[in-house]
Ligand SMILES: Nc1ncnc2c1ncn2[C@@H]1O[C@H](COP(=O)(O)OP(=O)(O)O)[C@@H](O)[C@H]1O
């Protein structure tokens with residue numbers, strides 16, 4: 601399982617993201633995915649958005665806890681992303697690491713685009729400016745009914761600004777993910793996240809094996 605034979609024109613690493621509504625079970629699986637690659641001798645950089653650098657973590661605190669309008673929210677997540685890409689993601693990919701990132705721009709299209717109703721054409725412009733073409737090589741989409749995710753969250757933790765939203769919001773976020781992924785089905789592995797952790801893990805392994813990873 602070597603990634604060094606990846607596209608000759610681009611960096612040699614792999615950029616893998618994990619997406620889904622809050623409570624989908626992403627955090628529960630992420631270390632297992634990282635361990636799989638680490639055990640194979642690869643450098644794995646585990647990170648998250650918004651966040652992943654000192655500046656972006658400060659922006660994350662604001663986005664998750666301070667009241668603000670949707671344009672401000674959108675600009676802050678992209679500002680955090682820009683710093684994260686420059687400081688962490690691009691350097692790691694350039695040295696051949698696997699970057700495993702809890703959420704990326706698909707979340708912006710799902711939460712700000714789907715959930716908040718923000719103009720997707722503006723999101724696409726910001727995406728172009730901030731990312732300069734950078735996209736994940738593979739995205740795991742943990743998909744499940746918002747009602748199930750809400751029950752899991754209620755049992756697990758105190759809600760932040762997003763997690764306090766109602767079922768209708770998360771239904772719109774889920775639809776936002778579905779619409780976004782319709783355009784790029786080849787980079788997305790949809791995981792049925794309603795089943796137990798072992799069955800979720802088995803789907804992840806199957807998706808990686810199907811790609812020869
Ligand atoms: N496959 C699963 N089935 C049932 N409960 C789960 C599953 N995966 C995670 N959980 C539980 O649901 C809650 C939310 O999971 P978490 O991994 O924090 O989700 P996320 O990171 O996607 O918000 C936690 O209490 C976790 O133990």
Ligand SMILES: Cc1cn([C@H]2C[C@H](O)[C@@H](COP(=O)(O)OP(=O)(O)O)O2)c(=O)[nH]c1=O
Nearest residue numbers: 622649650677703704707708711712762763
């Ligand atoms: C990356 C990103 C996240 N978000 C939201 C989705 C999540 O509710 C929140 C980040 O939460 P998440 O990283 O899932 O945190 P945790 O599981 O530790 O609570 O930020 C956006 O609204 N837009 C974005 O572009």
